[in-house]
Amino acid sequence: MDNSLKVWRAKADVTQAELADAVDVSRQTINATERGRYDPSLELAFELARYFECAIEDIFEYEPSEE
Amino acid sequence: MESRQHRLLYLVVIVAGFVFGVGLEPVLDPLERQNLAWIGLVAAMLVGGVAACYWYKRKARSIGGPDERLQRIELRASRRSQRTLVAGVAVLALIAVLPWAELPVAVLLGALLVAGIAVHELSIEYDRRRM
Numbered sequence: 610m611d612n613s614l615k616v617w618r619a620k621a622d623v624t625q626a627e628l629a630d631a632v633d634v635s636r637q638t639i640n641a642t643e644r645g646r647y648d649p650s651l652e653l654a655f656e657l658a659r660y661f662e663c664a665i666e667d668i669f670e671y672e673p674s675e676e
Numbered sequence: 677m678e679s680r681q682h683r684l685l686y687l688v689v690i691v692a693g694f695v696f697g698v699g700l701e702p703v704l705d706p707l708e709r710q711n712l713a714w715i716g717l718v719a720a721m722l723v724g725g726v727a728a729c730y731w732y733k734r735k736a737r738s739i740g741g742p743d744e745r746l747q748r749i750e751l752r753a754s755r756r757s758q759r760t761l762v763a764g765v766a767v768l769a770l771i772a773v774l775p776w777a778e779l780p781v782a783v784l785l786g787a788l789l790v791a792g793i794a795v796h797e798l799s800i801e802y803d804r805r806r807m
Contacts, residue, residue, distance in 0.1 A: 634743040641745060647807050650744050 611670045615643045617661045632656040683800075687793060689725070694786060749807060753799035757792045764788040 618628055618639075625643075629636040634653060641647035649657070658665045742750070768784055771777050 635745065638743050638745040641807055647745055653744060 610648050611645065611672060612642065612668055613670075614639070614657065614668055617657075617663070617668055618643070621661060628657075628660070631660055683797070689729075690789070690793065694789065745807065749800055749803040752803055753796045756799045757796035760795045761788060761792040764791065 618625070623631075625639045626636045629639045632639075632653060633656070638647065638649070638653075642649050642653075654665050654669055657668055661668065765788065768779070768781070768788070772779055772781060
């Protein structure tokens with residue numbers, strides 16, 4: 610799952626730590642999500658979308674893997 | 677950090693319980709095992725252990741637990757260590773029923789326990805670096 614969390618965070622001019630505090634997770638979780646190493650839960654995705662006042666699809670993009 | 681403290685506590689409790697159990701075994705003979713004083717002591721230790729775990733859990737909850745990524749990492753680690761333990765015990769049980777096999781079952785069970793903990797810790801470290 611691709612995401613543009615880093616772009617949204619840069620637009621909002623907040624650090625990873627500030628965003629992590631706002632959505633109640635660790636900074637490492639935000640970092641891992643930005644780097645695409647961790648797919649957040651639906652709850653966290655909603656929290657992030659609410660924080661940036663946008664839709665989940667604006668941040669996260671689901672690409673089904675081809676088999 | 678809290679998660680690390682959790683794991684350390686579990687490790688200490690498990691090792692202490694194992695050492696206590698192994699250490700107590702040669703001391704007690706079958707008659708003494710029926711002694712009410714010993715039963716009382718074991719019951720008191722059990723109640724104390726449960727109370728300590730309850731207190732620790734409440735304290736950990738008030739401080740704030742691990743976030744969802746850490747929980748997912750720990751869940752994966754638990755699954756892997758569980759599979760290791762089940763597979764190990766299954767192999768041990770299979771070999772133990774063979775008539776010609778004389779195994780030091782207590783030592784092997786202890787080794788399995790340590791292996792399970794090692795798999796759990798290594799798995800957490802692996803996923804933490806990868807994820």
